[in-house]
Amino acid sequence: MATTWISGAERLGDGSIGGAMDKPDAPARVVWHTTESGHGNAAFDSVADYLIQKAAEPHILYDPVTDRIGQYGSFAESARALKNDGSTRTNRVGRACIQIEVLARAGDPFTAYWRPGKNFKALMAAIRSWGILDEFPMGTPAKTASAAKRDRNKWLTKGGHYGHCNTPGNDHWDPGAIDVKALFAAAPASGGSNGGASTSPSSAAYTVKAGDTLSSIGVKTGVAWKTIATLNGIKSPYTITVGQKLKLKATATTTRPSVPAFPGAGYFRPGAKNSYVTQLGQQLVKRGYGRYYQEGPGPTWTAADRAAVRAFQHAQGWTGTDADGYPGPLTWKKLFS
Structure with missing residues (x-):
């Protein structure tokens, strides 16, 4: 089951920042931002309030030095940290579009000095519970504003991690040239884990359909994408083809309790x-x-x-x-x- 609220995160604001996704059939994704501020508790509190006043709340506010984390809204709903791309409401693209504001500056990538801890690991576990792969479809975020890549087709069709610099209709170049390998290495996925979510038993095989990705297949079948890749010998860049038959095996099974009868x-x-x-x-x-x-x-x-x-x-x-x-x-x- 996909995580909607991180249990250890502070609750920021009233918990309601957006609404339903416009394109829930598109793959889930993450967008990394930087607040262009310092870090520490005073900065955290100030920025947390400022984003509410500006009505530009992300889902997550994270301090890369203290590992402090706060959450404004459910991952199942949209956030407010992106500008629209014409008629496309970029905050509402995907099954989820998780927005993360990091207390840092784009010109000084936070992965060069950060101290990620249990809260960062919890954040990554929550992200992976949505079937989001450890990859940046548009590559490492830009080093400068002029180097920003904004491929509209990839944004609309590919799940994974993006920088604010990759989002069509936006002109910011944050989060800067963060070390994406370090980002994932700081919270390694545990051997086919789907972020701690329980999975139900699946059938023995799945035939790839048009538009499928390992991420979307994982969501459909309840089998972690990494397990599917391992079982079928699929390695980065995790290419699959229409009609391909994939072996499936649930990473864990649970006996789901029956739903109690609705009383009226x-x-x-x-x-x-x-x-x-x-x-x-x-x-x-x-x-x-x-x-x-x-x-x-x-x-x-x-x-x-x-x-x-x-x-x-x-x-x-x-x-x-x-x-x-x-x-x-x-x-x-x-x-x-």
Whole structure:
């Protein structure tokens, strides 16, 4: 299961920064930015507030020296750190478009002096849980503004890691010429791990279809992309062809609990008080929506329950009456699956 909130990250802002993705069928990707500031706790707090005031929140704010990390919004929703490319809302391209602001300057690449720790490893694990490969489709980010590469076709069709300098419609050249090998080496994937997410048993083989990548196949089958590559002798640049039959083997299997029966919409209305409200709230907390509760969750239906349900519904890409904050059978099923 893809990680939407990093458990050890500080919560920044109100937790709502964007909305549903416009192009959820495109591969997931990451965009690295730099804040063009110093580092340390004072800088972290100042920049964190500034990005909220400017309404330019990324998903993640990270200090490469102290390893401090904060998260503004769910990875399942868009962020606000990129400019649009004409009519294309670049923040909303991909199954996920994870935006990371690093407290650093493009002219002084942070990988030359950083001290990544457990929070950086947690960040990379979360990124990989979305099936995102350890690669930069447009190469090492630019050393100068004039060297920036912005290939619109790659941006729209390729998953992986990008610099702000690679995003069409944008004119910044951050994060500078970071050492991409060092970036991945600081948090090595553990032998076919998909970032700590559980996978379910898959069939024995998969036939490559048009538009498939190892990343997208991994998402479809629940098998970590690195395992697929290893089993089939596929090495960098991880080339696959349409019609190719790939061996599959789940890296781990779990017995998924059955979804509890939906008790009925009447149990989740103003004034309701019952054990199902508690059960719902506890599951929302497990799924990363605990920030909406100052107290609880408990048996009494509150505005916090509705806000958490609405946020979960929005994360599914639902709008209107499908995202009114009241759980129906489909919301219940998705939440407990």
